[in-house]
Amino acid sequence: MQIRDLPYADPGVPDARSGPRFLLWLGRNQLGGQLRSLTWGLVTFLSISTLPYLVGFAVQAVVDRSGVRLALTGGLTALCGIAIATGDTMLHRTAITNWITAAARVQQLLARRTAHLGSALTRRVAAGEVVAVSTGDVEKIGWFVEALSRFTAAALTVVAICAGLLVYQPALGVVVAIGVPVLALSVLPLLPRAARRAEQQRTKAGRATELASDTVAGLRVLRGIGGEQLFLDRYRRASQEVRRAAVRSARMWSLISMVQVLLPGALLIAVVWYGVHLAREGRITVGELVTVYSAVTLLNFPLRHFEEIAMAYSFSRPSARRAARVLSLERPTDAGGSRAAAPGSRTAAPPGGDLFDPATGLLVPAGRLTAVVCGDPDAAGRLAERLGGHAPSDTSPGAPKTSSARLGEVPLDELPLATARTAVLVQDKDPVLLSGTLGELFDVPASGAVTAEQALTAAQCSDVLDALLQGAPDSTDPMRSHITERGRSLSGGQRQRLALARSLVTDPEVLVLDEPTSAVDSHTEARIADGLRSLRTGRTTVVFTSSPLLLDRADRVVLVHDGKVCATGTHRELLATETAYRSVVTREPDGGESHAAAGTDERGPHAATSGLHTTAGPPGPPDALPDSRTPDELQDIEETA
Structure with a gap:
């Protein structure tokens, strides 16, 4: 595999049972590159190890005044120099190739696993941990895979030097043969x-990365509430902990480096002292002493690779363990038989019918707009994911296993992954906008029945388009305007509406929306409710919300309490009959036993709903402000949210 051939057509199925097994699997899959690197490493190191013998022969030739032997030794030395230059160049090329191709393979595997897991990944592994695995850990794993072949070549060279010294000068060779293993x-x-x-x-760095990511993601909100400095101080403390941990780690590695310098020096002194003693006794010649001395000196070069492989393995083993942990994760429905479609395979047609969740008893009739009210936002999120086939209703240890949600008569966990995602689309409460143009944002798999313009209109994105055009004065087409990473240049409400429009464009069989208007003012929310109902006519739509404006426009409202469906009806029916429902929607602990809550406000039937909406939360949120606000005031409110 060459760098120009990347990416891999198929990175393979990794052995993710443990970190060492994963490293072994990587090595086996790059056996060709490892053998090439080993070959050039042997050429380089053996050529270097030959130099001491040539130096000894040259010295002895000078002592014996033999010009022929001196010329022959000079020619062989020149050949060794050419071999060293060629071998070292090719060793560097093959080693870097092994590093990059190994890192690329791991990154492809992580990207494939991330796409397979979807939102389930960050529930199992912290976001900062995922970032650290995809960046620093990938480099450390590639480093070990690359260093392995060079270490093998160095180890074989050390064995060859010791064996040669034993044959060439047994008295000094024994000292070297005993001392080198001690050094290693x-x-x-x-x-x-x-x-x-x-x-x-590494752990502290991962925590600091996660904290930095969360701080940057919430910077707009932090500035709005005056908490920016607080989080910056937290990150400063976390970064100082990383610095102190790095210093402690560097001290230990510096100690290892000191040992690697001190002990070879001690061996060299011992060899010289003993060699001089032998030379005085006439048991060895001056040339032999110079040869052994040069060989021991050059041993420091291959021995350095022992230190490097130890360091590479020490760093790569925990990195490989973390990567293997991510690669071993499965979607909760995978255990039930769900399989990802093979690349290039055709996706089966999604089933149709009612959407039913056996765990809660929630029934979503096909072709209707159903609103779900749940007092616990976390429980609502889990239920939304379960309806999409992404997570079980209860992942706590020891929880009883329940059957998955069903679309028609087909359990979602029995569908191939691609088919399940085509059938049911879940938009969570914090959707992500990737950087790129607006046109690229809407370049998603879709049925083609809903255009981008229709989706943008239904999601009330006209002001968003104007804002994007103002940021791109050289463009008149809003679809070519650029969106920054995660849509940071837009307000929270604008990002939420763009994400809703993107979901509407896909036109799935079933669309599940978790709090799609939580950052939108009441006037825009009412128009979004009308647009959503109009655009999704005849399609199954589930909205998790407690907003009366959305609830009043739903065909059917379901109240889920303590993990079970406890009431079903229209918004007004449930207001009049269900105390728990009124408590969630109006935020009134006593259930809101008022005429407005009961729908009998003197201002008329529509005034009751409007009155409920102005009390749905503590003083200050956008929904609690009067309808006389100017568009600029509404924009400021959205940006703060």
Whole structure:
């Protein structure tokens, strides 16, 4: 595999049972590159290890005044120099190729797993951890895969040098053969502590990354409530913890480096002292002493690779363990038989019919707009994901296993992943907008029945288009205007409406929306409710909300309490008959036993709903402001939200 051939057509199925098994699997899949790197490494290191013998022969030739032997030695030295230059160049090329291709394979595997898991990934692994695995951990894994072949070449070279010295000069060769293993194994007692400190540094860095990501994502809100400095101080403390952990880790690795310098120096002194003693006794020649001295000096070069492989493995083992953990994650429905469609395979037609959740008893009739009221926002989110086939209703340890949601008569966990996602689309309460143009945002798999213009109109995005055009004065087409990363240049309400429009464009069989208008003012929310009802006529739509404006326009409203459906009807019927429903919708602990809550306001039937909406929350949110606000005031409110 060459760099120009990336990305892989198929990165393979990894062995994610453990970190070492994952590293072994990577090595096996790059066996060709490893062998090439090993070959060029042997050419380089063996050529270098030959130089001491040539130097010894040259010195002895000078002592014996032999010009022929001196010329021959010079020619062989030139050949070794050419071999070293060629081998080192090709070793560097093959090593970097191994590094990049290994890192690319891991990144492709992580990207494929992330796409497969969807929103379930960040519920199982922290977002900062995912970022750290996809960046720093990938590099460390690639480093170990690349260093493995060079280490093997260095180890074989060390064995060859020791064997050659034993044959060439047995008296000094025995000293070297005994001392080299001691040098190679001397750092082993220090490695566990170094690995622990490196792991602590990596953990603290992951936490700091997660904190930074959360702070940047909520910067607009933090500025609005005056909490920016508080979070900056938290990140400063986290970064200082990372710095201290890095210093402690560096101290240990510097100690290992010191040992790798000190002990070879001690071996060299011992060899010289003993060699001089042998030379005085006439047991060795001057040339032999120079040869052994040069060989021991050059041993430091391959021995450095022992330190590098120890460091690479210490860093890559926890990185591989974390990567294997992410790669081993499965969607909760995978255990029930759901399989991802193979690349290039045709997606089966999605089933139709009513959507039913056996765990809660929630029934969503086909072709109707159903609103679901749930007092616990987290429970509402879990139920929304369950309706999309992404998560079970209860993931707590020891919870009883329940059957999945069904679309028609087909359980969602028995559908291929691609088919399930085509059948049911879930938009969570915090949708993500990727950077790019507006046209690229709407370039998603869709039925084609709903155009981008229709979706934007239904989601009330006219002011969003105007804002995007103002930010791109050289363009007259809003679909070519640029959206920054996560839509940070837009207000919370604008991002929410664009995400809603994107969901509407896909025109799925079933659309599940979790609080789609929580950051939108009441006037815009009323228009969105009308547009949603009009555009989704004849299609199954589920909206999790407690907004009376949306509830009043739903065909059917379902109250879910304590994980079970406890009431069904229209918004006005439930207001009049269900105390728990009134408590959730009006935020009144006593259930809102007022004429307005009962729909008998003296101002007329529509005034009752409007009155409820102005009391749905503590003083200050956008929905509680009077209808006389100017468009500029409404825009400021959305940006603050």
